[in-house]
Amino acid sequence: MSILSIDQATKIYGSKVKVRAVDHLSLTVEEGEFVAVMGASGSGKSTLLNLICGILPLTSGEIRVGGEDISGMKQEEAARFRREKLGFVFQDYNLVDTLTIGENIMLPLMFQKADPTSMRSKAHAYARKLGIESVFDSRTWEVSGGQAQRAAIARALIHHPRLLLADEPTGNLDSGSADQVMQIISALNREEQVTTMVVTHDARTASFCSRVIFIKDGKVYNELYCEDHQLHFYDEILNVLKFLGGA
Numbered sequence: 001m002s003i004l005s006i007d008q009a010t011k012i013y014g015s016k017v018k019v020r021a022v023d024h025l026s027l028t029v030e031e032g033e034f035v036a037v038m039g040a041s042g043s044g045k046s047t048l049l050n051l052i053c054g055i056l057p058l059t060s061g062e063i064r065v066g067g068e069d070i071s072g073m074k075q076e077e078a079a080r081f082r083r084e085k086l087g088f089v090f091q092d093y094n095l096v097d098t099l100t101i102g103e104n105i106m107l108p109l110m111f112q113k114a115d116p117t118s119m120r121s122k123a124h125a126y127a128r129k130l131g132i133e134s135v136f137d138s139r140t141w142e143v144s145g146g147q148a149q150r151a152a153i154a155r156a157l158i159h160h161p162r163l164l165l166a167d168e169p170t171g172n173l174d175s176g177s178a179d180q181v182m183q184i185i186s187a188l189n190r191e192e193q194v195t196t197m198v199v200t201h202d203a204r205t206a207s208f209c210s211r212v213i214f215i216k217d218g219k220v221y222n223e224l225y226c227e228d229h230q231l232h233f234y235d236e237i238l239n240v241l242k243f244l245g246g247a
Contacts, residue, residue, distance in 0.1 A: 002064075003163055003195045004029035004052065010063035011047055011218075021047040023218035024061070029163075029183035032193040034186065036206035038237070039215035048215065049167055049199050051087065054078035056156075066162040083111055087156030087164040087194075091171035092206075093148045095140045100152045102127065102136040110158040130184055146177030153184060157194060164196040164237045170205045182208040203241060207234035214240055 004027075022044045025106075031037050035069040039045045052063060054070045061073050066085060073081060087108075088094075095104045105123040127133040130150040133221040135143045143151070149169060156164055168184065170178035186208045189196050198209060206212050207230050214222040222240055226233040 001031045002028045003033075003066055005062075005064040006052075006199070007064075009048070009051060009063055010059045011044075011051060011056060012059045020218050022051065022069070025215075025219055027213060027220055029195060029197060031195055032189070033235045034189040034196050034198075034208075034210045036198045036200055036209040036212045037058055037074045038200060038203075038206055038212055038241065038244075039213060039221070041201075041243070044218035045199050045215045046167070049197075051167060052197075053082055053088075054164065055082075078146065080146075083108065084159070086163045087159070087161035089149070089152050089156050089164070089166040089169045092166035093145075093152045093172075094139075095148055095151060095155075097140050100137050100139060101143060101147070104140070104151055105158060107152045107155055110161065122158055123154070123237050126158055128153075130154050144177070145173050146180055149173060149177070149181050150184065153181070156189065157192075158226075162195065164194050164197065166198045166200075166234045168200055168202075168203060169198060170200070175204075178202075178205065203237045207231075212237055212240075214244060216244055 002019065006025060006027050009022055009025045013019045013021055037045050047056065051058060054073055058071045063067060070081060070119060102123050105126060106119045109119040126131060127136050130153060132147050132150045135147055140148060170181055182205055185196060188194050198205065200206055210226050212224045213220060224236050234241060
C-alpha cells in the first residue's frame with residue numbers, strides 16, 4: 001500500500017521570471033519504507049518536502065498521503081492534517097525552550113487534548129526506548145545535541161503518524177551522534193513499520209535507508225536500492241552524487 005503518492009507534481013515560483021523548483025515529479029513511497037531524498041543545493045528537494053507537508057501549494061499535479069489528497073486542502077485543514085497525520089524531525093531540533101524534554105515529547109498529544117496520565121506514560125515509554133529517560137525532566141539547554149534530536153524523534157512519533165519526514169536530521173550532529181540517531185530511526189522503521197522519508201545531502205545518513213531517490217532540476221534523476229551491506233550502498237550513493245555535483 002502506498003503511503004505517499006506523488007503524481008506529476010509541479011511547483012513554479014515567480015510570475016515574470018518563472019523558476020520550476022519541482023517539475024512534473026512522480027514517485028511513490030510504500031507503507032513501512034525507509035527512503036532518502038538527495039540532490040545538490042537548489043535541486044528541489046526542500047521544495048518537495050514542503051509540498052508533501054502542504055506548506056506550499058502545488059502549481060499542478062497531485063500529492064496523496066495515506067490516500068488523502070493534500071494538494072487541495074485549505075490552510076487550516078492542511079495544518080490539522082500535519083498535526084495529526086505527519087511527524088517531523090528537523091536539523092535544529094525545533095524543541096520549545098520553555099518546556100522540559102518530557103513536555104516537548106508530549107506536545108502532539110497536548111494539541112489533541114489527550115489524558116495527562118496517558119500522555120506522560122507514552123512519553124516515558126518513548127524516552128526509555130530512545131535512551132533519554134534520564135533527561136526527561138531536564139531543560140533543552142541542559143542536554144546534548146544527540147539527546148535533543150532523540151527527543152525530537154520521540155515527539156514526532158508519539159501520535160503514530162502515517163509518515164515521518166526528517167529534514168537534514170543529522171546536520172547539527174557530530175559523526176558519532178549522527179550514526180546513533182540514524183540507527184534509532186532505522187530501528188523504529190524496522191520494528192514499528194514507521195514509513196520514513198529523510199531529506200539529506202549526506203551520503204552517510206542516506207546509507208541507513210533502504211532506498212535513495214536522487215533529485216536533479218526538480219525531477220527524479222535516479223534511485224538506488226540497498227541490496228548489499230551498508231558500506232557498499234554508501235559507495236554507490238557517492239558515485240551517483242559525483243554526477244549530480246553533490247559529493
